[in-house]
Amino acid sequence: MEEDLRSTTVPDDPVQRRDLILVERAREGDLDAFNDLVTLYQDPLFALVVRMVPDRDQAADVVQEAFFSAYRNLSSFRGGSVKSWLNRIGVNAAMDIQRARKRRPVQPYPELEDESWQPRAGDEVDPERIAVHTERSRVLAAALAHITDDQRTAIVLYDVEGYDYAEIAEMTGVSLGTVKSRIHRGRLSLRDILADRMDLFRG
Amino acid sequence: MADSLSHARHDRFAIAAAIGGAKAPSTVATCPQCGALHRDLLSIRTALRHAWTPKRPRDLRIDTTALARLRPALWRRLLGAIGSSRDTITRPLAAGLTTIGFAGLVLVSAGPMLVGVAGEAAPPEVTMHAVDGPPGSAIDRKFGDESAPTDPMLMVSGGSLAAGGTVLALRRIAVRVRRVR
Numbered sequence: 300m301e302e303d304l305r306s307t308t309v310p311d312d313p314v315q316r317r318d319l320i321l322v323e324r325a326r327e328g329d330l331d332a333f334n335d336l337v338t339l340y341q342d343p344l345f346a347l348v349v350r351m352v353p354d355r356d357q358a359a360d361v362v363q364e365a366f367f368s369a370y371r372n373l374s375s376f377r378g379g380s381v382k383s384w385l386n387r388i389g390v391n392a393a394m395d396i397q398r399a400r401k402r403r404p405v406q407p408y409p410e411l412e413d414e415s416w417q418p419r420a421g422d423e424v425d426p427e428r429i430a431v432h433t434e435r436s437r438v439l440a441a442a443l444a445h446i447t448d449d450q451r452t453a454i455v456l457y458d459v460e461g462y463d464y465a466e467i468a469e470m471t472g473v474s475l476g477t478v479k480s481r482i483h484r485g486r487l488s489l490r491d492i493l494a495d496r497m498d499l500f501r502g
Numbered sequence: 503m504a505d506s507l508s509h510a511r512h513d514r515f516a517i518a519a520a521i522g523g524a525k526a527p528s529t530v531a532t533c534p535q536c537g538a539l540h541r542d543l544l545s546i547r548t549a550l551r552h553a554w555t556p557k558r559p560r561d562l563r564i565d566t567t568a569l570a571r572l573r574p575a576l577w578r579r580l581l582g583a584i585g586s587s588r589d590t591i592t593r594p595l596a597a598g599l600t601t602i603g604f605a606g607l608v609l610v611s612a613g614p615m616l617v618g619v620a621g622e623a624a625p626p627e628v629t630m631h632a633v634d635g636p637p638g639s640a641i642d643r644k645f646g647d648e649s650a651p652t653d654p655m656l657m658v659s660g661g662s663l664a665a666g667g668t669v670l671a672l673r674r675i676a677v678r679v680r681r682v683r
């Protein structure tokens with residue numbers, strides 16, 4: 300039997316409270332409420348997934364599948380942070396696509412065009428700085444695409460998303476030691492790949 | 503040259519670990535190359551955090567058409583239920599049916615031999631009664647029924663074996679389909 304989220308958990312955080320209300324309405328069959336959640340979280344979830352699966356279209360498919368999966372499994376949401384719940388679903392979907400890519404003859408991830416970059420909210424609008432930032436992001440994305448899927452996932456979750464080792468171990472189903480090893484080896488690989496372009500990142 | 507040689511023996515892995523908060527090895531302060539590696543790794547980490555991501559190519563809201571596609575066909579839902587972690591029925595069912603089928607087949611094929619052995623070991627008067635009995639007596643009919651191809655036990659055993667095999671095959675297909683998806 301589905302539990303009433305509002306009666307079991309009343310979070311102080313207004314964002315969480317809003318999300319729980321939307322989840323509850325979605326559970327009752329309100330598709331608009333669920334789409335409000337999609338509108339709120341599609342950008343951050345896409346930003347997470349596209350770092351793990353560096354192909355815009357494939358990453359969009361993964362995020363779409365993650366939202367479908369979330370909708371199908373609304374009854375399994377047990378409260379807490381909706382963002383974390385969606386992130387976990389997104390990470391699982393991204394790892395599924397990584398495994399599927401391993402089974403097929405793997406094509407390299409496509410190079411992203413300069414006009415496809417999304418400045419973060421509040422970032423500078425100075426054209427010169429935008430150019431530098433775009434180039435930096437493009438070079439970093441290309442380097443990330445060249446390390447192993449496991450290393451990339453661990454680095455994105457730890458260094459970018461801020462999950463701790465234990466959370467990553469639980470999300471990816473490997474030991475704590477393996478997570479640390481993937482992160483450390485991945486960092487060294489990134490530095491080796493970027494050795495000739497380090498001037499972009501220094502200072 | 504001497505620096506490079508000694509740097510080759512330094513632990514790069516420990517320097518990479520130090521980026522996450524672990525204590526940096528002393529070589530970061532004493533070896534210029536280790537110091538440069540440490541600084542580069544920090545710069546990369548900072549850049550990763552602030553890097554822009556590609557634009558989302560489309561709106562990912564779910565419309566009613568997609569929602570209709572979300573509800574899978576009946577056979578797909580059944581296949582999804584079979585072999586899932588919540589499925590506690592099909593494996594014992596398949597094992598039970600297959601075992602019953604095998605046991606039945608063994609009994610049917612070994613039955614005449616067992617009765618034959620029992621007949622040889624039987625006391626003389628029983629054997630004589632059987633031999634003396636009129637053609638088509640109960641014993642003759644029994645022996646005749648067991649060797650007939652339409653033996654109900656044979657049919658039940660065969661059916662059970664086939665059903666068990668089918669359930670097992672369905673489980674395998676369901677697991678494979680799930681893995682591919």
